[in-house]
Amino acid sequence: MFRASKTQARAAHYTSRVSTQHAPTQPSTTEKKTVRPPRIGVIGGGQLARMMIPVAIELDLELHVLATSPDESAARVSPHVMLGHHDDPEAVTAFARSVDVVTFDHEHVPTGLLHALEHEGVAVRPGPEALVYAQDKLAMRARLTELGHPCPAWWRVETEADLETALRKSGGDLILKTARGGYDGHGVRRVRAIEDARDWLERGEPLLAEERVPFVRELSAQVARRPGGEIASYPVTESEQKDGVCFRVSAPAPGLSVEASTRARDLAANIANDLGVVGMLAVELFEYPDGRIAVNELAMRPHNTGHWSMDGCVTSQFEQHLRAVADLPLGDTTPTSPWTVMVNTLGDTRENLAEGAREALAHDPAIKVHLYGKSVRQGRKLGHVTALGTDLEQTERRARAAAHTIVTGDESKD
Numbered sequence: 305m306f307r308a309s310k311t312q313a314r315a316a317h318y319t320s321r322v323s324t325q326h327a328p329t330q331p332s333t334t335e336k337k338t339v340r341p342p343r344i345g346v347i348g349g350g351q352l353a354r355m356m357i358p359v360a361i362e363l364d365l366e367l368h369v370l371a372t373s374p375d376e377s378a379a380r381v382s383p384h385v386m387l388g389h390h391d392d393p394e395a396v397t398a399f400a401r402s403v404d405v406v407t408f409d410h411e412h413v414p415t416g417l418l419h420a421l422e423h424e425g426v427a428v429r430p431g432p433e434a435l436v437y438a439q440d441k442l443a444m445r446a447r448l449t450e451l452g453h454p455c456p457a458w459w460r461v462e463t464e465a466d467l468e469t470a471l472r473k474s475g476g477d478l479i480l481k482t483a484r485g486g487y488d489g490h491g492v493r494r495v496r497a498i499e500d501a502r503d504w505l506e507r508g509e510p511l512l513a514e515e516r517v518p519f520v521r522e523l524s525a526q527v528a529r530r531p532g533g534e535i536a537s538y539p540v541t542e543s544e545q546k547d548g549v550c551f552r553v554s555a556p557a558p559g560l561s562v563e564a565s566t567r568a569r570d571l572a573a574n575i576a577n578d579l580g581v582v583g584m585l586a587v588e589l590f591e592y593p594d595g596r597i598a599v600n601e602l603a604m605r606p607h608n609t610g611h612w613s614m615d616g617c618v619t620s621q622f623e624q625h626l627r628a629v630a631d632l633p634l635g636d637t638t639p640t641s642p643w644t645v646m647v648n649t650l651g652d653t654r655e656n657l658a659e660g661a662r663e664a665l666a667h668d669p670a671i672k673v674h675l676y677g678k679s680v681r682q683g684r685k686l687g688h689v690t691a692l693g694t695d696l697e698q699t700e701r702r703a704r705a706a707a708h709t710i711v712t713g714d715e716s717k718d
Contacts, residue, residue, distance in 0.1 A: 340366070341364045341365055341366045342365050342366065342404050342405070342630055343365075343366045343368055343402070343403040343404045343405075344356075344360065344365050344366065344367050344368065344403060344404070344405055344407060344626060344629060344630060345368045345369075345370065345399055345400060345402070345403030345404075345405065345406045345407070346367060346368065346369050346370070346378070346406075346407055346408065346409050347370045347390050347396065347399070347406060347407070347408050347409065347410075347413055348369075348370065348371070348378075348390060348408055348409025348410045348412075349369050349370070349371025349372065349373070349376030349377060349378040349379040349382075349385070349409065350376060350377050350378060350409045350410065350676075351377045351378070351676040351678070351685070351687075352378075352409045352410075352605060352606050352622075353367075353369050353371075353377070353378035353382075353409040354377045354378040354380075354381060354382075354676060354677070355606070355611075355614070355622045355674070356378075356606070356622045356625065356626060357378065357381060357382055358622075359620065359622050359623040359626055360626055362623070363623070363626060363627070363630070363632070365626055365630055366384065367382065367384060367626075368382075368384040368385070368386065368399070368402065368403050369382045369384060369385050369386070369409075370385075370386050370387075370388055370390065370395065370396065370399045371385055371386075371387060372387065372388070372389055372390075373387070374387065377676045377677050377678055378409070380677045381677065386398070386399050386402070390410070390412055390413045391412070391413065391414055391417070393417055393420070396413065396417055396421070397417075397420070397421065397424075400421050400424075400426045400428075401424075401426070404427065405427040405428075405429055405629055405630065406421065406426060406427065406428050406429070407428075407429050407430075407583055407605070407625070407629045408430075408435070408604070408605050409605065410605070411435060411438045411439045411603070411604065411605070412439070412485070413435075415432045415435070415436050415439065418431070418432035418435065419432050429531070429582040429583050429628070429629040430580075430581045430582045430583050430604045431580065431582070433579075433580060434579045434580045434581045434582070434604060435604055437579055437602055437604075438601075438602045438603055438604045439484060440483050440484055441481055441482075441483050441484070441512045441601070442460055442483045442510055442512050443483075444601070444602055445458045445512060447579070448575070448599055451575075451578050453571065453574070453575060453578075453599060454571070454596065454597060454598045454599060455598055455599050456514045456515045456517050456590065456598050456600075457473070457474065457514065457515040458512060458513060458514045458515070459473070459512075459513040459514075460510055460511075460512070460513075461480070461505075461510065461511040461512070461513045462508075462510050462511070463505070464498055464502075464505060466513075467480075467495070467498055467501060467505065467511075467513065468498065470513040471495070471496070471497070471498075474513070474515045474516065476496055477494070477495075477496050477516050478494075478495055478496075478513050478514060478515060478516055479492065479493070479494060479495070479513070479514045479515075479516055479517075480492075480493045480494075480495045480500075480501050480504065480511055480512070480513050480514075481493075481511065481512045481513075481514065482504070482509070482511060482512075483509065483510055483511060483512055490548070492548065494516070495513070517590045517592070517598065518592065518593065519590035519591055519592060520591055520592065520593050521542055521543075521557075521591050522542070522543045522544075522545065522588065522589065522590060522591070522600065523540055523541065523542055523543070523557055523560070523568060523588075523589040523590075523591050523597065524540065524541045524542075524543055524553070524586055524587065524588050524589065524607070524609035524610070525537075525538075525540050525568040525569055525571060525572035525586075525587045525589060526538040526541075526572065526584060526585065526586045526587070526607065526609065526610050526621060527569070527572045527573050527576050527584075527585050527587075528583065528584050528585070528621075528624040528625065528627070528628045528634055529576045529577070529581050529582055529583070529585065529628060530582065530627075530628050530631055530632075530634060531582050531628075531631050532631070533577065534633075534634055535573050535576060535577070535634075536619075536624060536634040536635065536637050537569045537572065537573055537637060538610065538613060538617065538621070538637045539555050539556040539557075539565070539637070539639060540556060540557045540560055540564075540565045540568045540569060541553050541554060541555045541556065541557055541609050541610075541612065542554045542555075542557035542558060542560075543588075543608075543609050546650065547683060549648070549650065549683065549685065550608040550609060550648060551647065551648050551650065552645065552646070552647050552648075552700070552703070552704070553608070553609050553611065553612050553645070553646040553647075554643070554644075554645050554696065554700065555612045555613075555616055555639065555643070555644045555645075555646075556639070556643075558696055561595075564591075564595060564597070567597065568587075568589060568597055571587065571589075571597070571599075572585060572587040575587055575599075575602070581604055582628055582629060583604060583605065583625050583628045583629050584603075584604070584605055584606050584607065584610070584621050584624060584625040584628065585602065585603070585604055586602070586603040586605075586607035586609055586610060587599060587602060588600040588601045588602070588603070588609070605625065606621045606622050606625050607621070608648070608685075611646050611674070611688050611690070612644045612645070612646040612690055613637075614672070614674065614690065615640070615644065615672045615690040615692060616639055616640055616641055616644030616646075616690060616692055617637055617638065617639055617640060617644075618635060618636040618637065618638050618640060619634075619635025619636055619637055623635060624637075640692065641692035641693065641694070642693070642694050643692065643693055643694065643695070643696045643699045644690055644691070644692050644699070645690065645691050645696075645699045645700045645702075645703040646688050646689070646690045646703065647688065647689055647690075647703040647704050647706070647707040648685050648687070648688045648707065649675070649685075649686045649687040649688060649689065649707045649710045649711050650683050650684065650685060650686065650707075650711065651680045651681045651682050651683055651684040651686055651711065652682065652711035652712045653711070653712050653713070654680070654710070654711050654712055654713050655680050657675055657680070657686060657687065657710055657711070658675070659713075660709055660710035660711060660712075660713060661673045661675060661710055663709050663710075663713065664689065664705075664706040664707075664709040664710050667705075667706070667709065668691075668702055668705070668706055670691070670692070670702075671689055671690070671691055671702060671703070671706045672689065672690045672691075672692075673687065673689050673706070673710070674687050674688050674689070674690075675687035686711070687710070688707070689703055689706045689707050689710070690703065691703035691706070
């Protein structure tokens with residue numbers, strides 16, 4: 305549909321939806337010049353871009369989305385959409401030239417393309433010099449190790465001999481990851497013998513091997529950073545995974561000492577400064593049995609472990625990200641409740657999620673429901689619910705029950 309003449313076709317589609325309001329006019333000598341809202345361009349049309357839209361409206365920022373399909377989560381609700389792929393130089397360049405600053409719903413835009421945009425004078429936030437460490441796990445590990453930030457033991461693997469060395473040094477049990485592209489459990493494999501990874505080795509691409517960390521739980525430390533260096537830090541959270549996908553987040557992390565929380569928050573702030581991040585940064589962490597922490601992965605955008613902040617913080621991660629990339633003063637990160645628990649609604653047996661949401665809200669009117677407008681697929685992230693309360697166990701039970709009702713229609717389970 306949009307390949308007839310590539311950039312021209314995309315530009316025509318985009319113009320038909322948004323550009324008439326930006327068409328240049330010649331004001332009369334007595335007419336006052338109108339100051340238009342800043343235009344923020346988000347590359348990627350998923351749920352993260354979708355959840356930026358309400359706060360963009362509140363801040364009078366005009367949010368534009370580059371989506372691959374009109375059926376994508378953000379494209380379904382945004383009035384400012386251009387269709388094109390994130391790795392198509394013509395589409396990305398045309399989109400970037402139509403906005404004031406570019407940011408991201410995901411990290412998959414080729415680094416070279418982002419450098420070319422910066423060379424043109426486009427404001428890219430975070431810039432390619434920072435974003436590469438969220439795109440490439442080997443680059444991330446090397447840079448964080450060089451900076452002295454805590455990481456699991458790791459090895460670069462390109463050959464069977466490299467993997468044999470890593471297996472020997474790790475005690476014969478390690479985690480192998482693709483350097484690029486993996487998320488939500490994809491591109492991650494437990495390896496105890498060469499045969500477990502032979503198919504990956506045959507691709508000829510470098511891989512990241514890590515020790516199998518004996519962690520007791522996963523934590524997340526999130527910060528926002530403006531271009532000038534101002535930083536706002538969020539409470540550290542605890543996350544629970546289900547089949548490699550984030551399922552539950554509790555804020556603040558239960559039982560985490562003030563000292564440990566401070567260490568995690570300081571680590572995230574230092575990484576943001578060291579890498580020159582602009583926008584939200586999520587630092588996913590392993591907590592060891594002895595209380596030590598180590599960096600698992602980085603995300604330079606709003607992150608699933610921060611969705612709780614939409615209802616549980618004075619300033620949500622989505623508003624904070626837009627404030628940062630638009631270079632506005634950062635917001636207050638004070639929690640609005642002693643406990644907030646976020647549970648993802650993962651695809652199950654129910655097709656009509658709106659019906660499920662109605663049932664969950666009728667059962668617990670204080671639950672907050674956020675649906676992403678996606679088609680149902682088993683295990684797919686379709687939305688999330690948040691519960692706020694003064695008792696952690698009760699708050700978590702409410703959040704789990706609401707999410708279960710939405711995706712299954714069964715209120716009998718928590």
